[in-house]
Each structure stands twice: as C-alpha cells, then as structure tokens.
Amino acid sequence: MMASKGRILQLQNYSVNDGEGIRTIVFFAGCPLRCQWCANPEGYTPQNHVLFIASRCIQCGRCTEVCPQGIGWNLNESEARAKCTGCGLCVDACLEQARKNAVQTMTVAEVVHKLESQLLFFRSSGGGVTYSGGECTTQPEFLAELVDEVYDMGLDQAMETSGYFELETLQPVLDKIDLLFIDIKVMDSEKHCQFTGIPNAVILDNIARLGATRKGIIIRVPTIMGVNGDDDNIRATARFVKEHLQDPKMELLPYHSYGADKYTQLGLVYDETLFRTPTKEEMVHLNAIIESEGVQVVSYA
Ligand code: SF4
Ligand code: SF4
Numbered sequence: 628m629m630a631s632k633g634r635i636l637q638l639q640n641y642s643v644n645d646g647e648g649i650r651t652i653v654f655f656a657g658c659p660l661r662c663q664w665c666a667n668p669e670g671y672t673p674q675n676h677v678l679f680i681a682s683r684c685i686q687c688g689r690c691t692e693v694c695p696q697g698i699g700w701n702l703n704e705s706e707a708r709a710k711c712t713g714c715g716l717c718v719d720a721c722l723e724q725a726r727k728n729a730v731q732t733m734t735v736a737e738v739v740h741k742l743e744s745q746l747l748f749f750r751s752s753g754g755g756v757t758y759s760g761g762e763c764t765t766q767p768e769f770l771a772e773l774v775d776e777v778y779d780m781g782l783d784q785a786m787e788t789s790g791y792f793e794l795e796t797l798q799p800v801l802d803k804i805d806l807l808f809i810d811i812k813v814m815d816s817e818k819h820c821q822f823t824g825i826p827n828a829v830i831l832d833n834i835a836r837l838g839a840t841r842k843g844i845i846i847r848v849p850t851i852m853g854v855n856g857d858d859d860n861i862r863a864t865a866r867f868v869k870e871h872l873q874d875p876k877m878e879l880l881p882y883h884s885y886g887a888d889k890y891t892q893l894g895l896v897y898d899e900t901l902f903r904t905p906t907k908e909e910m911v912h913l914n915a916i917i918e919s920e921g922v923q924v925v926s927y928a
Contacts, residue, residue, distance in 0.1 A: 636670050
C-alpha cells in the first residue's frame with residue numbers, strides 16, 4: 628500500500644443517498660468551484676479551517692493561551708480569521724468543543740481500515756464507497772491510490788463530481804468507478820460563471836466525452852428556484868443529457884440551506900435570500916419536463 632496522504636472532511640457511514648445500498652461517503656477537501664449555495668463551505672480548500680461554535684464558548688481563554696497567532700476567543704472577528712493558520716492547537720485546548728477542525732489528514736491505509744469496519748453493511752446491501760467533497764478529483768494521486776485499493780477489495784465504487792477535471796489524467800480512475808454522479812448546475816455558461824465562479828464548457832465537454840464511451844452516469848441538478856429551477860434550463864439540461872448519454876438519467880436534488888450554520892461558524896456570510904427550495908409541485912413539474920425529453924428520472928433520496 629502506498630503512502631499518499633489525503634485531506635479529508637469526513638467519512639460518513641450508513642449513507643443511502645449516493646449510490647446503491649448502504650455506503651460510506653468519503654468527503655474530500657478542496658474544490659475549484661464556488662457555488663453560492665454550497666452546503667460544505669469548510670471544504671473550499673484542502674487546508675484546515677477551524678469552525679467556531681459561539682454558542683458553546685464560555686470565554687475561558689484556553690484557546691488564546693495556545694494560539695501562536697495570539698488570537699482571542701472570538702475567532703470569527705475578521706482580523707482573527709485573517710491571521711488564523713488553521714493549525715488546530717486551539718481545538719485540542721478547548722474543553723467545551725466550541726472549536727472543530729474541518730479537515731483531517733489521512734493515509735489511504737487509514738481510510739481503508741475504516742472502510743473495512745463497514746464490509747458487513749456493504750456486502751449485505753449491495754453498497755460500497757462513494758467519493759465526494761468538496762471535489763474529490765482535486766486530489767488525483769490520493770484518489771487514484773484509494774480507488775485502486777477499494778477496487779481490489781471488490782467493492783462497488785461511486786463518485787460525486789462537479790465534472791470540472793482534466794479527463795485524460797482522470798480516465799484510469801474513472802474506469803474503476805461503477806456509478807458517476809456529475810452535476811450540471813446551469814446550462815447557460817455565463818450564468819454558470821456568475822453562480823459558481825467558472826464557465827461550464829469543460830464540464831459539458833467531459834460529460835459528452837464520457838457519455839460516448841461508458842454507461843453508469845447520472846446527471847444531477849441541485850435545483851434552486853431563482854438560479855436554475857426554470858423550465859427552460861431543466862429542458863435544456865435534459866436535451867443535453869439525452870443527446871450525449873447512452874443511458875440518459877437525471878436526478879433533481881432540491882436546494883436546502885442545511886449548510887447555513889457552517890458559514891456562521893467560519894465567519895462567512897451566507898445570503899440565502901437569493902435562493903428558494905422548489906415546492907413538491909414544482910419538482911413534479913420539472914421531472915415531467917425531463918421525462919418528456921426522453922430522459923429517465925432517478926432518485927437516490
Ligand atoms: S477555549 Fe473554547 S470555550 Fe474557551 S474561550 Fe476558547 S473557544 Fe471559548
Ligand atoms: S487554528 Fe491555530 S492559529 Fe487559528 S485560532 Fe486556533 S490556534 Fe490560533
């Protein structure tokens with residue numbers, strides 16, 4: 628086994644939403660996109676960030692005593708955030724669990740060891756492992772080594788990705804992935820850039836090229852009223868999927884604001900007034916548009 632180290636947000640066991648059966652989701656840190664609705668802002672970069680849960684803080688000052696930067700108890704002051712290196716010393720010092728590391732460093736062997744404890748669940752349910760993030764493809768060497776190990780264990784492997792990667796580099800990894808969930812956030816590239824920070828040409832090109840050579844692709848749309856939940860965008864997405872996938876399938880994931888607290892804990896601002904969760908009726912309507920374009924609607928919820 629090789630010695631590559633990964634930057635991991637968390638391993639989440641017993642998940643049933645991101646592939647077949649019972650799964651463990653490996654959340655990688657680091658992402659090249661900046662989706663304004665992101666539910667995992669602690670995963671923007673591979674570097675550690677410390678979450679500060681102000682409601683638990685009793686202002687005892689233990690964190691200040693160990694901080695090499697001389698930062699006080701209120702880590703969310705903008706000056707404190709600017710100075711913080713994410714060293715994590717204050718996390719160990721705090722007895723109230725008011726501070727939490729977002730990112731941990733793990734070897735492939737450590738991840739595999741944790742996966743081995745779940746083998747019974749994987750085998751009894753037809754489940755396996757799903758790589759997610761952040762964006763798992765931002766750590767290609769670690770991902771490749773982990774995928775090789777899990778492949779040799781004979782487990783089902785799925786990946787959730789933004790589709791924003793260099794396909795030539797990643798192809799050997801993708802060849803070992805049974806099911807690929809790739810997002811199309813918005814079809815209009817200018818709008819895509821406005822809401823995610825990058826245009827969508829690379830993503831659409833990767834989907835078209837992958838669609839020409841393999842099955843086992845599901846296009847996901849994080850569905851947000853005010854951004855991409857309009858009939859025209861969903862229809863355009865479905866037409867693209869129908870044109871480029873051999874077995875065209877889509878899943879609409881209704882927007883939620885569960886990540887809002889994390890923005891506060893990181894000293895970031897989250898303007899959720901821009902976004903609205905689609906109603907059940909709107910979801911039925913949008914799914915009907917997809918089916919009318921000859922694309923199968925799937926649900927892993
Ligand atoms: S050690 Fe924890 S409880 Fe004490 S001041 Fe720092 S964050 Fe607050
Ligand atoms: S993570 Fe390190 S630099 Fe940041 S507040 Fe804690 S001890 Fe200070």
